[in-house]
Amino acid sequence: xxxxxxxxxxxxxxxxxxxxxxxxxxxxxxxxxxxxxxxxxxxxxxxxxxxxxxxxxxxxxxxxxxxxxxxxxxxxxxxxxxxxxxxxxxxxxxxxxxxxxxxxxxxxxxxxxxxxxxxxxxxxxxxxxxxxxxxxxxxxxxxxxxxxxxxxxxxxxxxxxxxxxxxxxxxxxxxxxxxxxxxxxxxxxxxxxxxxxxxxxxxxxxxxxxxxxxxxxxxxxxxxxxxxxxxxxxxxxxxxxxxxxxxxxxxxxxxxxxxxxxxxxxxxxxxxxxxxxxxxxxxxxxxxxxxxxxxxxxxxxxxxxxxxxxxxxxxxxxxxxxxxxxxxxxxxxxxxxxxxxxxxxxxxxxxxxxxxxxxxxxxxxxxxxxxxxxxxxxxxxxxxxxxxxxxxxxxxxxxxxxxxxxxxxxxxxxxxxxxxxxxxxxxxxxxxxxxxxxxxxxxxxxxxxxxxxxxxxxxxxxxxxxxxxxxxxxxxxxxxxxxxxxxxxxxxxxxxxxxxxxxxxxxxxxxxxxxxxxxxxxxxxxxxxxxxxxxxxxxxxxxxxxxxxxxxxxxxxxxxxxxxxxxxxxxxxxxxxxxxxxxxxxxxxxxxxxxxxxxxxxxxxxxxxxxxxxxxxxxxxxxxxxxxxxxxxxxxxxxxxxxxxxxxxxxxxxxxxxxxxxxxxxxxxxxxxxxxxxxxxxxxxxxxxxxxxxxxxxxxxxxxxxxxxxxxxxxxxxxxxxxxxxxxxxxxxxxxxxxxxxxxxxxxxxxxxxxxxxxxxxxxxxxxxxxxxxxxxxxxxxxxxxxxxxxxxxxxxxxxxxxxxxxxxxxxxxxxxxxxxxxxxxxxxxxxxxxxxxxxxxxxxxxxxxxxxxx
Numbered sequence: 001x002x003x004x005x006x007x008x009x010x011x012x013x014x015x016x017x018x019x020x021x022x023x024x025x026x027x028x029x030x031x032x033x034x035x036x037x038x039x040x041x042x043x044x045x046x047x048x049x050x051x052x053x054x055x056x057x058x059x060x061x062x063x064x065x066x067x068x069x070x071x072x073x074x075x076x077x078x079x080x081x082x083x084x085x086x087x088x089x090x091x092x093x094x095x096x097x098x099x100x101x102x103x104x105x106x107x108x109x110x111x112x113x114x115x116x117x118x119x120x121x122x123x124x125x126x127x128x129x130x131x132x133x134x135x136x137x138x139x140x141x142x143x144x145x146x147x148x149x150x151x152x153x154x155x156x157x158x159x160x161x162x163x164x165x166x167x168x169x170x171x172x173x174x175x176x177x178x179x180x181x182x183x184x185x186x187x188x189x190x191x192x193x194x195x196x197x198x199x200x201x202x203x204x205x206x207x208x209x210x211x212x213x214x215x216x217x218x219x220x221x222x223x224x225x226x227x228x229x230x231x232x233x234x235x236x237x238x239x240x241x242x243x244x245x246x247x248x249x250x251x252x253x254x255x256x257x258x259x260x261x262x263x264x265x266x267x268x269x270x271x272x273x274x275x276x277x278x279x280x281x282x283x284x285x286x287x288x289x290x291x292x293x294x295x296x297x298x299x300x301x302x303x304x305x306x307x308x309x310x311x312x313x314x315x316x317x318x319x320x321x322x323x324x325x326x327x328x329x330x331x332x333x334x335x336x337x338x339x340x341x342x343x344x345x346x347x348x349x350x351x352x353x354x355x356x357x358x359x360x361x362x363x364x365x366x367x368x369x370x371x372x373x374x375x376x377x378x379x380x381x382x383x384x385x386x387x388x389x390x391x392x393x394x395x396x397x398x399x400x401x402x403x404x405x406x407x408x409x410x411x412x413x414x415x416x417x418x419x420x421x422x423x424x425x426x427x428x429x430x431x432x433x434x435x436x437x438x439x440x441x442x443x444x445x446x447x448x449x450x451x452x453x454x455x456x457x458x459x460x461x462x463x464x465x466x467x468x469x470x471x472x473x474x475x476x477x478x479x480x481x482x483x484x485x486x487x488x489x490x491x492x493x494x495x496x497x498x499x500x501x502x503x504x505x506x507x508x509x510x511x512x513x514x515x516x517x518x519x520x521x522x523x524x525x526x527x528x529x530x531x532x533x534x535x536x537x538x539x540x541x542x543x544x545x546x547x548x549x550x551x552x553x554x555x556x557x558x559x560x561x562x563x564x565x566x567x568x569x570x571x572x573x574x575x576x577x578x579x580x581x582x583x584x585x586x587x588x589x590x591x592x593x594x595x596x597x598x599x600x601x602x603x604x605x606x607x608x609x610x611x612x613x614x615x616x617x618x619x620x621x622x623x624x625x626x627x628x629x630x631x632x633x634x635x636x637x638x639x640x641x642x643x644x645x646x647x648x649x650x651x652x653x654x655x656x657x658x659x660x661x662x663x664x665x666x667x668x669x670x671x672x673x674x675x676x677x678x679x680x681x682x683x684x685x686x687x688x689x690x691x692x693x694x695x696x697x698x699x700x701x702x703x704x705x706x707x708x709x710x711x712x713x714x715x716x717x718x719x720x721x722x723x724x725x726x727x728x729x730x731x732x733x734x735x736x737x738x739x740x741x742x743x744x745x746x747x748x749x750x751x752x753x754x755x756x757x758x759x760x761x762x763x764x765x766x767x768x769x770x771x772x773x774x775x776x777x778x779x780x781x782x783x784x785x786x787x788x789x790x791x792x793x794x795x796x797x798x799x800x801x802x803x804x805x806x807x808x809x810x811x812x813x814x815x816x817x818x819x820x821x822x823x824x825x826x827x828x829x830x831x832x833x834x835x836x837x838x839x840x841x842x843x844x845x846x847x848x849x850x851x852x853x854x855x
Contacts, residue, residue, distance in 0.1 A: 335526065
């Protein structure tokens with residue numbers, strides 16, 4: 001039985017019948033497709049394929065598993081024989097694919113408890129598998145897991161460091177969260193940090209953990225990097241990005257140890273500057289507790305073991321590398337036929353073989369190139385919900401959504417969609433494009449949109465109320481949102497870089513919702529146009545190779561020396577920010593370990609010239625006039641540039657020192673103080689906060705108003721009013737996007753990084769001048785910028801779980817500006833009727849949060 005599946009999967013007779021089944025399966029999903037003359041499998045073929053599926057389902061080979069799953073799901077959807085459906089269900093059970101089996105029952109394709117209809121021997125096998133794939137979580141909960149999840153659980157029990165690699169949609173998130181639940185049940189008052197790459201995933205993971213263990217009184221789940229977030233009397237679970245973990249660590253001055261560190265999407269340790277930042281927080285966490293348990297999770301990587309090279313000696317390590325298949329994906333190409341813009345052909349790829357499935361006709365003529373992708377999506381996706389259309393930017397997303405909605409005849413009437421439109425109009429702008437497209441069950445989703453809007457779009461899409469969702473690269477960056485069909489045409493990463501195979505397959509992995517759909521379709525448009533596809537689309541899935549961003553140190557040693565010694569250090573930083581991140585990482589490593597040569601994490605780099613590099617870095621640290629702790633608190637910023645800012649401070653006379661302070665955002669003089677600070681930063685460290693005083697003024701205005709808690713709609717209206725006053729010609733939609741981009745990239749990323757460094761240096765500078773009276777007036781504004789509010793009441797509302805949008809709206813009704821979380825909860829309970837005029841989705845958020853907190 002070990003060799004038979006591998007022989008069978010390559011048998012020409014089997015493959016011929018299996019191919020016919022796959023083609024028929026695709027044809028059945030697209031009612032308007034005109035199929036070619038091809039022989040669909042007859043009854044005898046189905047019986048034969050079911051027998052083959054039983055054999056293939058026992059293999060660990062992903063090709064065999066995929067084939068068994070395709071056979072089973074085809075029979076469940078197309079066979080009338082209950083006996084054969086039970087046979088298909090048994091294949092799913094053998095695959096331990098319980099989610100798909102439950103889906104078949106939910107869709108009434110098969111009656112429940114199929115195992116009771118099997119012969120005794122079959123019942124025994126099903127029972128045995130349930131026992132083998134049953135996992136005890138804590139002391140009072142059992143879950144059934146698939147093969148991958150079972151392998152992970154065993155590895156996590158046996159080892160302190162575990163690196164897991166598996167495809168999208170195998171249940172990684174579920175099993176990681178279950179492991180956290182089990183860990184905290186066995187380790188009282190422990191500290192768990194769950195690292196995710198984006199703020200969107202913070203919300204998703206936090207909500208999931210709250211549902212799982214939030215009802216326990218001894219567990220504190222937080223996602224905000226506040227000093228008050230830590231509760232020493234409870235088990236603490238923190239869901240952070242690497243930037244938030246650093247802010248949190250700084251707020252507590254490193255006075256906490258992590259017992260369990262989970263790094264999700266761990267392959268992003270190779271992502272340039274943020275990858276270096278991730279390496280830094282990993283080393284920082286492990287240095288402070290060498291007994292920390294570490295779990296890495298990444299999608300289909302070829303070398304997950306490379307992440308374990310940072311583990312201490314004698315620590316037990318495990319690698320779980322799985323290609324386990326839970327849902328089928330069809331790779332489909334569609335191409336326009338010669339001399340006819342509306343007539344198109346569809347091809348299905350099986351084992352790298354291109355098979356002509358049939359032809360279809362577009363309803364509208366794609367007179368402009370921008371219409372080709374949406375018109376194909378309209379023709380092929382109009383009979384189902386769950387269609388994602390991938391585009392290469394925010395502006396293109398809005399245009400494509402408009403084109404899709406214009407192609408749909410009748411608007412829909414739905415209260416939940418109307419509630420989202422109401423919120424979008426109040427939070428963003430009255431004429432935001434989304435407000436129009438939603439009426440046709442079309443939405444779009446890109447990174448700079450407010451979280452409350454994106455979250456509701458994702459919820460409505462998952463619920464089946466949105467027919468089309470237009471997405472940008474945020475879908476590749478870790479948003480756990482799946483679909484039935486995904487339409488792609490010449491995908492790019494960023495504005496101009498063709499998307500590589502790694503990101504393409506990560507994107508394609510969203511097609512097919514495990515437990516919600518039997519299969520998904522990756523539909524590539526205009527595949528015969530080599531120019532837009534930079535050749536041809538990827539055909540064979542290849543694993544991602546993990547290469548740390550810090551692994552390039554050896555190759556960049558000469559560049560680092562030039563960067564360190566250059567009289568134009570500032571200019572080189574602007575041209576090559578990656579060198580700044582590497583230098584910062586080296587300086588912090590040297591500080592933590594009293595020299596690079598003493599850093600155990602550096603063994604993996606095999607540096608040829610570590611003594612000279614160590615000497616160069618040490619000379620930088622020795623030349624600084626401020627505490628080296630400030631270098632460690634501000635990863636990603638060159639210490640040489642920090643010294644330049646320090647020297648700028650030092651030019652101030654004693655009577656002028658107070659002018660260096662940043663005013664409270666609510667203060668009348670706040671804007672003036674921020675313009676001055678941004679100008680100092682622009683002259684010494686970075687132009688990100690303005691190239692000159694005029695640019696610094698506009699960015700300072702945005703940042704101050706953001707921290708004041710101004711709604712996004714007010715920021716947008718202010719920018720439009722400013723442009724109108726200046727008689728500048730502009731497009732309203734472009735201004736809306738620009739303001740949202742400035743908030744995300746400047747107010748929530750660049751400003752926190754640079755202003756936190758500014759204030760750290762300022763505190764140390766005041767100490768050096770014996771001005772302790774001014775030290776206490778230096779605010780820790782990194783959190784203010786991250787959250788977009790500065791009043792304690794607003795911060796407390798966000799800490800409870802409210803989005804910034806809701807927190808700002810609710811706080812307008814609360815007079816007190818210094819409420820803690822308990823005060824805010826009590827106020828809402830006693831004044832709920834006062835909030836009746838808020839948008840329905842804000843009121844729904846209030847209800848949801850209070851319900852989760854059991855108040």
